[in-house]
Amino acid sequence: xxxxxxxxxxxxxxxxxxxxFERNVYLVKRYIWWDVAFFIWTVANTLTIVFIAKGIExxxxxxxVDEVTTILLVGAVVWAYxxxxxxxxxxxxxxxxxxxxxxxxxxxxxSRPIHLFGMGLFAIVYGVIRAILLFAVVALFxxxxxxxxxxxxxxxxxxxxxxxxxxxxxxxxxxxLISPEKGTQLGFVAxxxxxxxxGVYYPVSVLPEWMQALAKISPATYALDGIRDAxxxxxxxxxxxxxxxxxxxxxxxxxxLGLEVFRRGERYAKRHGKLKRSG
Amino acid sequence: MPAVEVxxxxxEFRRSDGRRSGLRRRRERVxxxxxxxxxxxxxxxxxxxxxxxxxxxTLVRLLSTLLLHDGGSxxxxxxxxxxxxxxxxxxxxxxxxxxFFKKMSSTENLAYAARFYGLTVGQTRDRIPEIxxxxxxPAARRNEAMEDLSRGMQQKVALARALLTQxxxxxxxEPTTGLDPRSKLxxxxxxxxxxxxxxxxxxxxxxxxxxxxxxxxxxxxxDDGNLLSLEPVDDLxxxxxxxxxxxxxxxxxxxxxxxxxxxxxxx
Numbered sequence: 334x335x336x337x338x339x340x341x342x343x344x345x346x347x348x349x350x351x352x353x354f355e356r357n358v359y360l361v362k363r364y365i366w367w368d369v370a371f372f373i374w375t376v377a378n379t380l381t382i383v384f385i386a387k388g389i390e391x392x393x394x395x396x397x398v399d400e401v402t403t404i405l406l407v408g409a410v411v412w413a414y415x416x417x418x419x420x421x422x423x424x425x426x427x428x429x430x431x432x433x434x435x436x437x438x439x440x441x442x443x444s445r446p447i448h449l450f451g452m453g454l455f456a457i458v459y460g461v462i463r464a465i466l467l468f469a470v471v472a473l474f475x476x477x478x479x480x481x482x483x484x485x486x487x488x489x490x491x492x493x494x495x496x497x498x499x500x501x502x503x504x505x506x507x508x509x510l511i512s513p514e515k516g517t518q519l520g521f522v523a524x525x526x527x528x529x530x531x532g533v534y535y536p537v538s539v540l541p542e543w544m545q546a547l548a549k550i551s552p553a554t555y556a557l558d559g560i561r562d563a564x565x566x567x568x569x570x571x572x573x574x575x576x577x578x579x580x581x582x583x584x585x586x587x588x589x590l591g592l593e594v595f596r597r598g599e600r601y602a603k604r605h606g607k608l609k610r611s612g
Numbered sequence: 613m614p615a616v617e618v619x620x621x622x623x624e625f626r627r628s629d630g631r632r633s634g635l636r637r638r639r640e641r642v643x644x645x646x647x648x649x650x651x652x653x654x655x656x657x658x659x660x661x662x663x664x665x666x667x668x669x670t671l672v673r674l675l676s677t678l679l680l681h682d683g684g685s686x687x688x689x690x691x692x693x694x695x696x697x698x699x700x701x702x703x704x705x706x707x708x709x710x711x712f713f714k715k716m717s718s719t720e721n722l723a724y725a726a727r728f729y730g731l732t733v734g735q736t737r738d739r740i741p742e743i744x745x746x747x748x749x750p751a752a753r754r755n756e757a758m759e760d761l762s763r764g765m766q767q768k769v770a771l772a773r774a775l776l777t778q779x780x781x782x783x784x785x786e787p788t789t790g791l792d793p794r795s796k797l798x799x800x801x802x803x804x805x806x807x808x809x810x811x812x813x814x815x816x817x818x819x820x821x822x823x824x825x826x827x828x829x830x831x832x833x834x835d836d837g838n839l840l841s842l843e844p845v846d847d848l849x850x851x852x853x854x855x856x857x858x859x860x861x862x863x864x865x866x867x868x869x870x871x872x873x874x875x876x877x878x879x
Contacts, residue, residue: 442701
C-alpha cells in the first residue's frame, strides 16, 4: 500500500482519478454500438433543429441562412454537450447503484472530490470529442462556409464553461441517491432550465426580463455567445474575454458549491441507508 | 489494541408504514442495532449469526463507513469509523451480492477497484492474474464479461477484489449465500487460506451455522439488533445447554433459525 504524507496522498488520489477515467473508457468500449446509436439519434435531433433556418427561408423569411444555421447548430451542439456532461456525472451514482457497485466505490479510500473530478474530466474529454464530431457531421451536411471560424478559441470557451457545467452537474449527480427512480431525470430539468434562459436558439434579448436576469448567472449564456463569436466571426481569445471571465467566476463558485451539495447528499444517504441498491 | 472495538453502537432507520398524516407520509422508527458492544482481536475470525433483519448487514455497513451511526462508537485498529480515510485503507468487504460492472471483465473490474486503493497499472498487471489464480479463477476467462460468469465464479472475483487491496480487516457479509455446495466449499477453503497466510482479522456475518462453526474462533448471536452472546462455539453450546449451534441459537433467541423476518427488514 502507498505510504503516508502529502506526496503519497496526492499520488494515491491521482491514481484513483486515472482509475475513474480508465473505468469509463472500459465502459465506452463495452457499449460502443449503443454509443454509436445514441450519436445517430443526436445527429438526427440536431438536424431537426438546424433545418429550421432553411424552413424560415422557404417560408419567405429574409435571413442569412448560413449564419442562422450556424447559430442553431452551435445551440444544438452545446445542448448535446451539456446533456453528456450531466449524464456522465449523474452516472457517478446512478450507474453504480444500478450495477450494485456503489458501496464498494464509496467505501474505497479515494476522496469524493477527486472521484467527481475524475468523472468530470472524462465527461469533458468524451463530450468534446462527441461535440466536434457532431459539429463536423452537421456542418458538412449543410455545406456550411466556416473559413473564418476560430475553432481553437471556440474549444477554449467550451472547456472553460465546462468547469461551471461540472459544478452544476455535481449538484444533480447526487439526486439518484435521494431518489433512485427519478433522481436521474432531474439532470434533464437542470439542463433544460440552464439552456432556455441562455439563448440556446435565440438571442437572450427576446426573453422576458426576469429570464434575462437568470441568463446573467448561467454559464451557458457566455459559452453560447463565445462559441458563436469564435465560429461565425472568427473572434480570438482576447475578443472573447468578456465571455471568459464570467465563466471563470461562475466556475469558481459552482464547483465548491457542487461538491458541498454532493457531500450533504452523500451524508443524507449514509444516515438513511440509501446507498444500498434496493434501499 | 483490539482490531475492532464496538461500544454501545446504535443505528435506527425510518420506514414508511404506508399511511399518511395529512400530506406527509407517516414514518416509524426501526432500531437496527440497539447498543451492541464487542471486541475482535487482531488475527481473530468472529462470526455473527442472525436472521434476515437482525442487524448483521447494518453492522458491516457501519464498519465499512457506508452508514452513519446514531450513537455509541466503533473503532478499527484505533481509528474511529468517522475517520473514513484511515479506516477505508484498512478494510475491505465481500457481500452476498458479487456486485460488478457486468459488461466489464473480471480483470477490468479488479483494475478499477485497485486504482481506488492507489495501485498503479504496473502494480496490477501482475497482481491481478496472480490473485485470480489464487482464488481458482480460470485464466482463459479473465477477459469475459462478468455477466457471462456463474455466481460462484463471480464470488471468487469478489474475494479477489477484497484481497487485492490487502485489507487487514475483512468483512464478509454472507459470502457463500446462494452458492452451490462445491463453490461454497471452495470459498470457505479460501477464507481459511487467507487466515493462514495473511495477517487478516475477519468478521463473518452468516446464515450458515456450519460455516460459522467451521471458520470462526468465536460466534455471536445477533437478534433484533441485540448481540446476545459472543464466545467460542463450545462455550456457547455449554451456556445454552445445547448439542448443536442451531439448538443454542433457538435457546438464545426463542426462534428457529429458519424463521426469517421479511427481507425488506434487513438493513
